[in-house]
Amino acid sequence: MARADILVINPNSNPAVTAGLDAALSTFRLADGPSIRCTMLAEGPFGIECQKDVEQVTLPLRRLVEQDNAADAFVIACFSDPGLHVCREATRRPVFGINECGVLSALARGERFGVIAILAQSVARHQRYLRQMGLAERLAGERPLGMSVAETASDERAFLRMEAVGHELVEKDGADVIVMGCAGMARHRRPLEIALGVPVIDPTLAAVAMAIGAVQAQII
Amino acid sequence: MARADILVINPNSNPAVTAGLDAALSTFRLADGPSIRCTMLAEGPFGIECQKDVEQVTLPLRRLVEQDNAADAFVIACFSDPGLHVCREATRRPVFGINECGVLSALARGERFGVIAILAQSVARHQRYLRQMGLAERLAGERPLGMSVAETASDERAFLRMEAVGHELVEKDGADVIVMGCAGMARHRRPLEIALGVPVIDPTLAAVAMAIGAVQAQII
Amino acid sequence: MARADILVINPNSNPAVTAGLDAALSTFRLADGPSIRCTMLAEGPFGIECQKDVEQVTLPLRRLVEQDNAADAFVIACFSDPGLHVCREATRRPVFGINECGVLSALARGERFGVIAILAQSVARHQRYLRQMGLAERLAGERPLGMSVAETASDERAFLRMEAVGHELVEKDGADVIVMGCAGMARHRRPLEIALGVPVIDPTLAAVAMAIGAVQAQII
């Protein structure tokens, strides 16, 4: 039987974010498991930091999903879950959003989850989306780093800021599990978990694990 | 680096259920991926069909978790998620319950989920638990087969009954994704999905996928 | 002081819908009140009937909002509220969506509201959106006509179907106020209200009334 195939799409056009994603996903590239491809949306903005950035990538993502016949499942690797429903409408193959999967996975690891956002302006958008998913009941809080997506992926100060914000989520808001609110934070997951002493969820890893679950369930 | 290890525990003592689980999980046994062991709780009842059955296995499950030093993550493979919190209290390693993971995974595949329960008497217990998890908002409905756990695992009529109940969940209750409410239904997942035309979630596969996500995230 | 100005945008490119809207809005064109302009999105599809149609108009709507310096407030006259948040991001002037305003206005007229949708496929999208707004608690139900937007605006059978669906919402679902789930239904509002014996909300009228409230509040 052919190996299953999962396509992970970075909707922004920042190669450093894509490279970081690709490296992090190697943990799921298992000899006879599904192939995990990682691609970047050429049309995407350099970072998705506002609603306009979100809207710009929805239909390009859908086209990419419609045109890729190889994938058995798709992961949209941006914490705004851009175009999730318009992509789902275009295919019967499963499409996962990393915000949705990150939050869902956090709910299996703690009583109340905290979210580290990149920018203050994203928080209202994320809260709206949490309500849309019907998953706001166990939110402890969301706090922003106050950095750009690009800074978060490359800046050395990013980890220190994530640690500080993580401590606020745990100690002030009562979170006992943390969701990293950006696809570009993967390499910080493990050090942050050690620093905070509570589970830290990388949403892209969470989504790819769900995708693996979905595609492997097809081949029993 | 050593391969990660996941221990899947069937809390009932029905070998047919354990064997069915073990067979279904082979889809996740990938060459260089985590080893996935499947065990049975010797002390467990033949099927977990009421609250008393649930309570009988909570501390035995905890002992098993405490004594197993090899596992990096645990999955409790019974839809009542018996002992989930008492096991989590005993270890810092992640412990997954299949009801919790089945519902969480369904929320990434449809707008409203339906649950196929084994017995009518389980429905109130499951609803209570859904509220406990804060995940009741998108429930379409839960309907029982009216069969024992043992019958569901072995009886040839089980699939026909699951199909009938699944159609009611989809057509009367508005579900667009179905969660199979028992660890013993794994082999029916794919035919049921084809018959109903909506995604069908096997909760054990969902939980093991999340466990794979958790343990592989530790080795980036 | 200059009269205020409200721009009502039909995001589809069906001139019959726009003409119907324009005619219905004459009730709000008062001698010294705000001017109410009604425009059509040239780029829009002939009807907005799926998520893809929604996504196609979000950025064109934003451009229209950015380029119109005359308007003191905007109304997006499609029951999917396409682009609402991306338009709000582009301006400090208020932007109203007719789904949001229709539901909000219904909550001031009855205990539980019912929604008449055009198409069955829209219902899940609307429910998702109701949750996003945090306004699902008093929903009695939503039922589709099973017609296209174009048919609803012009077909003589539309009213009979609306009446039948309205009766189901009132008698089976317990609605005591009805929201018409499309911008193209305005001329049916009053006959439907008489036929059903409960208030019927035209969402465009509801949104324009809120827009009038917002712009007139600026000139006290």
Added chain:
Amino acid sequence: MARADILVINPNSNPAVTAGLDAALSTFRLADGPSIRCTMLAEGPFGIECQKDVEQVTLPLRRLVEQDNAADAFVIACFSDPGLHVCREATRRPVFGINECGVLSALARGERFGVIAILAQSVARHQRYLRQMGLAERLAGERPLGMSVAETASDERAFLRMEAVGHELVEKDGADVIVMGCAGMARHRRPLEIALGVPVIDPTLAAVAMAIGAVQAQII
């Protein structure tokens, strides 16, 4: 066709509040639009500041509604929405409460609303009412001025206090839209909006706009 008619009732007997209301409502008195009459409940207390004050005016308000044959819609202009349901029971014409309409209108202008109450003792009553309406999900917070209704309407310090409380709602509670929790605050709306940098809703204006929407919808 005859012009529609809206009756706005101040349930307290403070002429300064009524005069302030009457002046503020002139913005809605448009040449060929509905007439907007403003009246005062002779039997009402000087300010409605506790549950007893609320109860005293419920039946007088109903009598007023029953006896006024001219009005096509009624607005009860007190933030406790006294007698709203007993008045609705007495007539098929729409009756609007300014708390309900103020909150509903705020939900179309921001993600989370804050309420400026007059008195600390009112906050629990308002929270109870928000739950009754099913509209508590997007509340950021409510904070009192600690002044009487009369002081709020006339005292020069009222604005400074409103500004301070408004800043707390925005900065500490995360509100991005403010509802003024009293009918006597109308003249402070615009300066407060400028001072806070977020939309400020005067609930009486919000209710009268909804009333205009309701009565004008009858004459298409």
Added chain:
Amino acid sequence: MARADILVINPNSNPAVTAGLDAALSTFRLADGPSIRCTMLAEGPFGIECQKDVEQVTLPLRRLVEQDNAADAFVIACFSDPGLHVCREATRRPVFGINECGVLSALARGERFGVIAILAQSVARHQRYLRQMGLAERLAGERPLGMSVAETASDERAFLRMEAVGHELVEKDGADVIVMGCAGMARHRRPLEIALGVPVIDPTLAAVAMAIGAVQAQII
């Protein structure tokens, strides 16, 4: 130490209801326990069947509470809980409403409660009140008898109708505990419980038990 004293007030002026209450409450008249007085509101309507009836008794109830210096706790024995908050405002002694206490007590006896209302027109009022209390989450359903308060207290057909409606609540709505939605149904409680096979809560008994708990807790 003096015996505690509880005043149970029937807000309607139907002596048959008061006599029925008084008889039912004898079960709580224990030798050295609190005295339980039962009184009737002379000003009350013959039955409280609409919002107007509710409003008529709020201030008379408050006066009665203010003037009775003997009582250590009060019970308002009408399922609309008229004047509950205005009475609480008037005294630091506890005031119990039978709807509130009936629902709260039902939540300790079953997973989902059903309510037998007297009249169809009461259902919306009760639902509004359930939301106000924040107690709607476990409601199975509410169904009316379609009888007046007086008929329910005296009519021989009342029990047969209660039995039929109770069966619908259990079998169609999934209730496993029933709340009788009127103070005049006390004598039917036990036969109805036997007929339905699930616990049946008389709300007045539930409220008086809570009142006993409150007053006896003062004398430890």
Added chain:
Amino acid sequence: MARADILVINPNSNPAVTAGLDAALSTFRLADGPSIRCTMLAEGPFGIECQKDVEQVTLPLRRLVEQDNAADAFVIACFSDPGLHVCREATRRPVFGINECGVLSALARGERFGVIAILAQSVARHQRYLRQMGLAERLAGERPLGMSVAETASDERAFLRMEAVGHELVEKDGADVIVMGCAGMARHRRPLEIALGVPVIDPTLAAVAMAIGAVQAQII
């Protein structure tokens, strides 16, 4: 007719807690009222302070319920409500948990309740349980004393700590009624109520009052 009988079970094996309970319950031992027996679970741990302690007593509690033919109702006197549902499954006689009854009773005495927990580690367990009961909506907050069950029952410093924590719940969290989160706090109820100026609920008294209500309702 025989007097009814209520069995109150302390699931821990601390005789001081049982003696304190027994003394407090004397307020409900009325000449011709139900007998109220107070027993201790020999197998129980010295205090129930974690999930493991909870699980250890569930089946022993069930056995005790099954074997006691005298009782007409049972009260499980531990704020974790251990074994509540497994005991209910074993009998048709009512079984009350003191957490459930304490919270339900608090909802009849204030707008928002605060909980004084013994240990920080209990808070997440209690919150999970509040959601399970569907009763979290009116929670103001829960704060721990940071003491053991044994210390709380005997230590003289316990009251001072309860007073301090109670003031935080009232002043910082907005509670206007307090639930004492342990069966061993009964003798502090009245002084705490006086110190805080808001009603304080002893959960065991609340549960026994509900039990009295249930058993006396059987003998009308």
